[in-house]
Structure formats: structure tokens, C-alpha cells
Amino acid sequence: MDECSSVPSAIEWPFNGTLSREWVSNLSSTLDYTSRFLGPSRLPSILPVSVADSLIAAASKLLHREPNCLRIDADPRCSIVLVGDIHGQLHDLLHLLEIAGTPSEERIFVFNGDYVDRGAWGLETYIVLLSWKVLLPHRVFLIRGNHETKFCTSAYGFEQEVMVKYGDQGKHVYRKLLGCFEGHPLAAIIAGCVFMAHGGLFRHIEGSQPKRGKKGRGRKLNFKSDHGVLRLGSLDELAAARRGVLDPSGQGLDAIPGDVLWSDPAREQGLSPNTARGIGLVWGPDCTEEFLEKNNLKLILEMQLIVRSHEGPDAREKRPDMDDMDKGYTIDHVVKSGKLVTLFSAPDYPQFQACDQRYNNKGAYIVLEAPDFSKPVFFTFGAVHPRPTANAYYDFINAIDSDDELGFGACSEGSGGSDRE
DSSP states (O other), X not given: OOTTSOOOOOOOOOTTSOOOHHHHHHHHHHHHHHHHHSOGGGHHHHSOHHHHHHHHHHHHHHXXXXXXEEEEOOOTTOEEEEEOBOTTOHHHHHHHHHHHOOOBTTEEEEEOSOOSSSSTTHXXXXXXXXXXXXXXXXXEEEOOXXXXXXXXXXXXXXXXXXXXXXXXXXXXXXXXHHHHHTTSOSEEEETTTEEEESSOOOBOOBSOSOOOOTTSOOOOOBSSBTTTBOOBOOHHHHHXXXXXXXXXXXXXXXXXXXXXXXXXXXXXXXXXXXXXXXXXXXXXXXXXXXXXXXXXXXXXXXXXXXXXXXXXXXXXXXXTTSOOOTTSEEEEEEETTEEEEEEBOOSSOOSSOSSSOOOOOOEEEEEEESSOTTSOEEEEEOOOSSOOXXXXXXXXXXXXXXXXXXXXXXXXXXXXXXXXX
């Protein structure tokens, strides 16, 4: 389509509610067109609220039924594509699906959160991903990121984006989206050998869920162990964690979801609170080794790889002890039992920057293939340029890249083809 093309017809929800590849393809190309040639407030004429509602409801139902930690079995006939942060960069997502191939019976996709915020097309990006989830629920998996929360979307643009695009009905659409956010799984075990979560590892919590006694008193939980010394949590604890919380605080019963969404790796050994962010943990190579070894022995797995996302080039610039994110991925830990990888799939990020000098980072994705799904093959790709003209939905000039403003405390947060590495 080009500027002279006629405006596409409004998307209609299928009569029987069953999506087809043609429907998803048409939705994607139509949203691509509207992002380029129509103003944001024209979106409801192309994607009516009733259609958005139906899609969000169908996807939310699927997501809420999934466990906290997905078990994605490996079919020898399938390849598995892992994708990191996207952050509302619709055109780069569509490009990724062109070069990696779209989801199918032979190609599984696992997306690792942070679909919205910062970029100008978070809504369109999220809608496209939900459509693929509804079409192929057993081949498309959407893990939750820390930006799939109310406090992040209020600070980094997504809430305002929805309000601008849907006007008087914006609050209604935003509430539906928040409800969908709560349903995303927190992590996945892929082919029995890869653990994937947005932020990373999480703490052990002493005790169990409080049980009401005759007088309504419950057993008290101890959220640290061994007199305040943090320990890694288990996959059983992750499976039992309370995930349906819109804004996990990282404390109390929300400690594990908060850790999974916000934690970061470090070069130094040990496990400690993430004081830079004010939520989550910082863990070293010894913890990566412990997590892999312990779960392999207990669950008879062959886990050799941890994949997380959460850190783009701007975040890594502030951590000189860690490798930069120029090529869209880093290998942060290499230990006896395997590796820890950070994967970031938003090239030329962030879309809006206060200075003229850009990071010009590549995005990356991982492909896992039989027979050894634990060996990642990395592909890098550049941003689609020129990007359509758009305005930011947050104050990117004065926004501090920290979580202080989110109420956690004093602390912080080239076009064309794919290159195989």
C-alpha cells in the first residue's frame, strides 16, 4: 500500500470467532498502513472497539488458562523462535516475522515480554501478537514483561497512547488491556533445556500460603530465609506464585512475580536486592549454575540455557561492567551447566531519544532446532527505516530511566535482512 491507495476497510470480527491466517495477515497489513498514513485518532475507524474487545477477550481467556511457568515440548519437526523486548516498534516486529517466518505448525514462537511502552505503536504491536496467540495458541506463547503493568504503562506512554487513539472509549480499552496483562505467564521451560523469563531468577520464600484457622488467623510467611539471607527459589515455588496481580510490588506474596519481571544478572557472585531498580534481585554466575544444576537433578531436565530480556542499550550503557547491547544479545554468564543470555529484539532503541546521537543497536532473535534445542542460533537484524512520523506519548526528554517515579523507592530501570551469528 502507498499514500495513494484507498483507505482499507474496517476490520471485522469473524462471525464464528475463529481466526484465519488471512485474517491475521490482513490485520497486520492494515495496522501497518494506518500507522503510516492515518492519524492516531483514526484507528477506531479501522479497528473498531468491538473488534478490539473481542480479540482481547479471546486472548485473555487463553492466557489466564496457562500456568505460571509454561512447559513447551519440543517436536523434532519444529523450530522454536525466541524473541525479546519489542517496545511498541510495530514495523520492526513485522520485519522480524518476515525474516524469521511467521508462526506455524512447524515454527513455535516464544515472546519474552515488554510489548508496549516507549515506542509509538504499542497498541498495534500488542494487538498483532494477540491475534497470533488466538490463531495458534499452541504455537505462540507470550510471557509477561515488567512493562505489562499499570505503573509502567502510566509512566512510559502506553496508557496515553490508548487514550489518544480511542478517545472517549480509551479508558474502556485500557482497562481491558490491563486485564489481559494479568494473564500472561511468568516464564517457560522450553524443550526441557531452556528456561525463559523476562527479568530472570527469583527468591525462595519460607513457609507456604497462609491457611485460615478457626479464628481467621493464618500462618505468617517469612519472605527471606536463614536470618535474612536470600536464596534462589524453585520452579515449584514459581508454579505456585500469585501471578494475577496488575502491579507486583516485589514484596510479600508478590516477591516472586516482582523478581521474575525485574531482576538483572551481574558479573559478581551472589544474590542480593536490586538496589539500582528498587525491585527484584541481582544474581551472579554462581546463582546461574545453582539454578541450572538444581533443577536438572530434581526434575530430570537437561536445562543448559537461561534466556532473559529486560535490558536494552540504554540500560547497559549505565552498567559498564556488563557487555553492551549493540548486537541485540549478550552472553552474560558461562558456567559448568550452561549459559545465561540476554535477548533484546527492538533495533535502534529507544524510538524517541533526547539527544541526537542514537545507539543504533541491532535487534536479535534466537532459533532453537532439533536435535539439540539447548544450542541457540542467534540472528541479528536492523530497524526498518524510515520510521513513520509519530509523536511520543510520554515525556522522553525528562523521563528518568529509573523506577523511582513508579513508586518503588529511590533507584533506577539500518533496515534490511537478518544476519546469522
